[in-house]
Amino acid sequence: MTWLDVPRTHPFGIQTLPYGSFTTPDGPVPRVGVAIGDDVLDLTAAAATLLPEQAGLFAAGGLDPLLAAGPPVWAAVRAAVTEWLTEPRHRAAVEPLIVPASEVSLLLPFTVADYVDFYSSEHHAANVGRIFRPGSDPLPPNWKHQPLGYHGRAGTVVVSGTPVVRPAGQRRTADGEVVFGPSTRLDIEAEIAYVVGVPSTPGRPVALGEFADHVFGVCLLNDWSARDIQAWEYTPLGPFLGKSFGTSVSPWVVPLAALEHAWVAPPPRDPRPLPYLDDTGRTDGLDLAMEVRLGGHPIAQPPGAGMYWTPAQQLAHLTSGGAPLRTGDVYASGTVSGPEPGQRGSLLELTWNGAEPLTLPGGETRAFLEDGDEVVISGSAPGPGGTRVGFGEVRGRILPTPQTSDQEGPEQLRP
Amino acid sequence: MTWLDVPRTHPFGIQTLPYGSFTTPDGPVPRVGVAIGDDVLDLTAAAATLLPEQAGLFAAGGLDPLLAAGPPVWAAVRAAVTEWLTEPRHRAAVEPLIVPASEVSLLLPFTVADYVDFYSSEHHAANVGRIFRPGSDPLPPNWKHQPLGYHGRAGTVVVSGTPVVRPAGQRRTADGEVVFGPSTRLDIEAEIAYVVGVPSTPGRPVALGEFADHVFGVCLLNDWSARDIQAWEYTPLGPFLGKSFGTSVSPWVVPLAALEHAWVAPPPRDPRPLPYLDDTGRTDGLDLAMEVRLGGHPIAQPPGAGMYWTPAQQLAHLTSGGAPLRTGDVYASGTVSGPEPGQRGSLLELTWNGAEPLTLPGGETRAFLEDGDEVVISGSAPGPGGTRVGFGEVRGRILPTPQTSDQEGPEQLRP
Numbered sequence: 001m002t003w004l005d006v007p008r009t010h011p012f013g014i015q016t017l018p019y020g021s022f023t024t025p026d027g028p029v030p031r032v033g034v035a036i037g038d039d040v041l042d043l044t045a046a047a048a049t050l051l052p053e054q055a056g057l058f059a060a061g062g063l064d065p066l067l068a069a070g071p072p073v074w075a076a077v078r079a080a081v082t083e084w085l086t087e088p089r090h091r092a093a094v095e096p097l098i099v100p101a102s103e104v105s106l107l108l109p110f111t112v113a114d115y116v117d118f119y120s121s122e123h124h125a126a127n128v129g130r131i132f133r134p135g136s137d138p139l140p141p142n143w144k145h146q147p148l149g150y151h152g153r154a155g156t157v158v159v160s161g162t163p164v165v166r167p168a169g170q171r172r173t174a175d176g177e178v179v180f181g182p183s184t185r186l187d188i189e190a191e192i193a194y195v196v197g198v199p200s201t202p203g204r205p206v207a208l209g210e211f212a213d214h215v216f217g218v219c220l221l222n223d224w225s226a227r228d229i230q231a232w233e234y235t236p237l238g239p240f241l242g243k244s245f246g247t248s249v250s251p252w253v254v255p256l257a258a259l260e261h262a263w264v265a266p267p268p269r270d271p272r273p274l275p276y277l278d279d280t281g282r283t284d285g286l287d288l289a290m291e292v293r294l295g296g297h298p299i300a301q302p303p304g305a306g307m308y309w310t311p312a313q314q315l316a317h318l319t320s321g322g323a324p325l326r327t328g329d330v331y332a333s334g335t336v337s338g339p340e341p342g343q344r345g346s347l348l349e350l351t352w353n354g355a356e357p358l359t360l361p362g363g364e365t366r367a368f369l370e371d372g373d374e375v376v377i378s379g380s381a382p383g384p385g386g387t388r389v390g391f392g393e394v395r396g397r398i399l400p401t402p403q404t405s406d407q408e409g410p411e412q413l414r415p
Numbered sequence: 416m417t418w419l420d421v422p423r424t425h426p427f428g429i430q431t432l433p434y435g436s437f438t439t440p441d442g443p444v445p446r447v448g449v450a451i452g453d454d455v456l457d458l459t460a461a462a463a464t465l466l467p468e469q470a471g472l473f474a475a476g477g478l479d480p481l482l483a484a485g486p487p488v489w490a491a492v493r494a495a496v497t498e499w500l501t502e503p504r505h506r507a508a509v510e511p512l513i514v515p516a517s518e519v520s521l522l523l524p525f526t527v528a529d530y531v532d533f534y535s536s537e538h539h540a541a542n543v544g545r546i547f548r549p550g551s552d553p554l555p556p557n558w559k560h561q562p563l564g565y566h567g568r569a570g571t572v573v574v575s576g577t578p579v580v581r582p583a584g585q586r587r588t589a590d591g592e593v594v595f596g597p598s599t600r601l602d603i604e605a606e607i608a609y610v611v612g613v614p615s616t617p618g619r620p621v622a623l624g625e626f627a628d629h630v631f632g633v634c635l636l637n638d639w640s641a642r643d644i645q646a647w648e649y650t651p652l653g654p655f656l657g658k659s660f661g662t663s664v665s666p667w668v669v670p671l672a673a674l675e676h677a678w679v680a681p682p683p684r685d686p687r688p689l690p691y692l693d694d695t696g697r698t699d700g701l702d703l704a705m706e707v708r709l710g711g712h713p714i715a716q717p718p719g720a721g722m723y724w725t726p727a728q729q730l731a732h733l734t735s736g737g738a739p740l741r742t743g744d745v746y747a748s749g750t751v752s753g754p755e756p757g758q759r760g761s762l763l764e765l766t767w768n769g770a771e772p773l774t775l776p777g778g779e780t781r782a783f784l785e786d787g788d789e790v791v792i793s794g795s796a797p798g799p800g801g802t803r804v805g806f807g808e809v810r811g812r813i814l815p816t817p818q819t820s821d822q823e824g825p826e827q828l829r830p
Contacts, residue, residue: 113570114568142650145585145593146648148648148651148655150652151565151567151655151659153529154529154569155528155529155738155740155741156617156738165617165618167737168620170560170735172557178560178689180689180690203580205583229736232560233557236563236649236653237563237565237649237653238649238653238654238655239653240566241736244736245737274593318656320584320585320595320656321582321583321656321659322580322583322660323656325570326570329570402618402619
């Protein structure tokens, strides 16, 4: 138990201790923080006096050096923070280094190296297949053989709270005309993101059992998607501009050490995966329960448990051809959707491509996102002793496309 | 004319002055260099005494600070280097700072931020269509409306000379079996890469006319491709592991200032591009003549002139949805193929998917790359006064897939 006044039911109780990067109005220089209850421990300041041998990891105010430091250091830092917050003898030194969470601004906590997005929910992939290829097999023929994925744009990964500007782009209208303008089908994708700490060696695949040697922690991710831009561009090279105008991540990275009680068996697979993906006997599924709210109203509860491909399999596949990992690599699960309609992690599925709009309290309906809409995705996983390990939230509000000359017609460009 | 003994016909004459990063056996700390003839000027050392107001740009030994500095600084540095190498009064100071190129090791010259690969040669795209979709329209329906592209893996971009390890991966055999093992169809793609210097503002597209405000220079790129892995994985999310085991770039970045004589009109387009891509009246095509050699034997001469989509259009498209540019972003043309069989920039096309193997001097044949094969891509563009602006070369040799337990069968994994 911590000496702070944090209820056992708090998602950011002592069982969680996620890491982030923050500033305050009085302290504009970024610092590393650890969330505890409704407060934030200034780890940069605390380490300077209480953990001097590791203080250098936190001096720059972001998580990059900690991520690179590896499992023994991760364990030592977590043990130290746990001790500071639980043993009363540390209270006098630590309490002055605690800031109310309401007073901090949270930053993108680490430098994103490469960003990969997978497609690992069978329910999501099958829903997409049923919507776009009715009458044929809902899953692509390769889907059950490998965790399909693609590289996204690392430079458009932003922290929760960053406004998302509705992208302009090319789309093909129902009558076959190709036009350029603000996306008319702006969507979300509720996903789980894995943050790589320790690099791997080029040419050396990372086996399933080596997941925890490389991955530092987990956060939530909203892969904002412009369905109209995506639909017109994605054959044959995959998603590009339809998904590279903003990808939001939650500001708190929950370390794997907080998730010991959250691993579950993955669903049965048929066919049996090839040896490098065969996790028979392992429990590599993450039981992360998510909630999606639109304008404050809950619209979906996507379940991380039940994902067909696990994060360990995603990592093994990603590195199977020899691609090395770098500190700050992020890979995401793909949209998390469960078998029930209320468990779908995208509006595409929740509204069945707009055919069945959601009705919000007050009577407004939504097929896709309107300007001004705010989406919040939160999540938690089982912790020790019946507690929940919180992931906080990833939040974003849609801003209208700015007017630029690019969206004017040829007449305006050539007077 | 430079006071060095450099013939006017030298591709690295005074008209070129490309930038790179190098070490020497005596000087293992990276320095910025400028190629001149068969030598390299140590710009880090030269700037310290001769250009002190800009010396900080070169102190770290890589190009990142120079890239970020922007066009006025790029012009000032190039003018200074040109003056040092042409005016005899500088000879005494500069000559001691010149190292024979044969004595330097060239490094990846800048930090790659995001890497995007386009698909902008109509001849290449049509050849691919004819090979894989005979009887149907060779180009996808979106191809003439936008420069198609996808994000590649920035962490696997390597400098020329780095060995390329044949990747293992999943493929589907001719009889439909899915197996994992070393790629059996390893290929090259001869491409032109554009290196972004100046960031752009999120949400603010970069117009065609702003290309030179952001792009610093150009290099050669070999997008090594495992066709069997790619063919099995790429529907519907595009190329992933089939192209993320190694992407080689040439070590010398040729600044745009050296390419004033190299721009040509692009081919006629039908349909006329949308306004943000409409370059009527502009001459944004790059007349970069490439040569591909396999085992020392020339196998193709891909022409950069004639690419359907120009680098200015690629940049306008990439940013059209608001994605910001970062210093070190690289985007590549896609395979450069011309209309003639000898102008095709991939083995896929040169051997028509292996059906028409190349015969090398000595009688060996090649459908795809064998272990030990070395591929060298070189290039040059028109310079002032009938000179050629050289791009040097991008070189790589194929190493065999290392043996790992991942490639053993299930019997070995479960004794």
